[in-house]
Amino acid sequence: MPIDPSVAIGADLGARTFSWTESDVLLYHLGIGAGARAGDNLSADALRYTLDDAALQVLPSFGVVAPTFHETDPPPLDLPGCDINLAQVVHGAQSISVSGPLPTSGTATIRTTLTDIWDKGKAAVIWQEGVATSDATGEELWRVRSSIFVKGEGGWGGDRGTATSVEVPEREPDHVSSYTVTPQQALLYRLCGDRNPLHADPDFAKAAGFPAPILHGLCSWGIVLRELTDGILGGDASKVGGFTGRFSGVVFPGETIRVSGWRTDDAIIGSAAIEGGERDGSPVLADCVLTPA
Known part of the structure; x- marks a missing residue:
C-alpha cells in the first residue's frame, strides 16, 4: 500500500x-x-x-x-x-x-x-x-x-478525520480589497524555496490535470494575510498572532483575488475568491482566521 x-x-x-x-x-x-x-x-x-x-x-x-x-x-x-x-x-x-x-x-x-x-x-x-x-x-x-x-491514495478504511468550517458573519465585511496576481508571480514566489514544477512548468501542470501552471497555495495564503493585515490591522505585522486557512481553489497568474474580512470579538474572519473573468467567484481560500496578537 x-x-x-x-x-x-x-x-x-x-x-x-x-x-x-x-x-x-x-x-x-x-x-x-x-x-x-x-x-x-x-x-x-x-x-x-x-x-x-x-x-x-x-x-x-x-x-x-x-x-x-x-x-x-x-x-x-x-x-x-x-x-x-x-x-x-x-x-x-x-x-x-x-x-x-x-x-x-x-x-x-x-x-x-x-x-x-x-x-x-x-x-x-x-x-x-x-x-x-x-x-x-x-x-x-x-x-x-x-x-x-x-x-488517488485513499480507500483503506482509515479515519476520515474531522473538519470544522468557519462561518462567515451574515453582514457586510469590514474590509474588501483586490489584488491582481502578476504574470510572473509564481516564478518569483518559487525563489522562496518551493520549486515544485506545478507552478512553473506548463507540461508538468498539464500532466497534473491543470491547463497551465497555478500559483502556489502558500503564495495565495500570504497574499490574503497581507491584505487582511493592511486592511484591518493598519499594516502592522506585529498585531498578527496567528493565521489559518484552507485551500479551496486554485489561482492562475494574471487573475485577481478579492479578499474580504470581518472583525469579530476575538478574531478576524477572512475569505478569498477570484474576481472577474470566466472564473469570477471561484473560491481561493476558506475557513480563514487571523488571530490578533
Whole structure:
C-alpha cells in the first residue's frame, strides 16, 4: 500500500536548523505582492515590507517558508510510510502561530512530526506539525500545522478525520480589497524555496490535470494575510498572532483575488475568491482566521 498509516502516524521527521536574513524577508514579501500597487515605492506603510531599514517588519507567514527558503530542488516527499509523488499532491490547509514579532534575521531549529492521516476515499490527507525555536535563546518562535491532499491514495478504511468550517458573519465585511496576481508571480514566489514544477512548468501542470501552471497555495495564503493585515490591522505585522486557512481553489497568474474580512470579538474572519473573468467567484481560500496578537 502506498501509504502505511501504522508507520507514518506519529513519525518524527527530525530537526532542521536554518538561518534567514533581511534579504530573504524582502524577497518573501515581494513574492506575496508587497509593494506592487502604484505609489507603494513612496509609501512608508508599504515600505515596512520592502525596505531594509529600521522599520522593516516580518509578516508571520514568513515562518512557514523560512526553513526551506534556500532550497533549489522540488520539495521532497520522503515521508515515512508514504510512497507518493508531486503530481498527486496539492496543499490542503496551513496555519501558523507566533510567540511574538519575528526577527528580521536569525537562526532557528524546527522539529516536525507527522501527526495524522485521514482516509477520504479517493484521496488521503496527511498532517504535519512543527515547532521552531531560536538557536540564540532557546525560546519558541512559532508553530506550524499543515496538510497535503494526496489524490488517488485513499480507500483503506482509515479515519476520515474531522473538519470544522468557519462561518462567515451574515453582514457586510469590514474590509474588501483586490489584488491582481502578476504574470510572473509564481516564478518569483518559487525563489522562496518551493520549486515544485506545478507552478512553473506548463507540461508538468498539464500532466497534473491543470491547463497551465497555478500559483502556489502558500503564495495565495500570504497574499490574503497581507491584505487582511493592511486592511484591518493598519499594516502592522506585529498585531498578527496567528493565521489559518484552507485551500479551496486554485489561482492562475494574471487573475485577481478579492479578499474580504470581518472583525469579530476575538478574531478576524477572512475569505478569498477570484474576481472577474470566466472564473469570477471561484473560491481561493476558506475557513480563514487571523488571530490578533
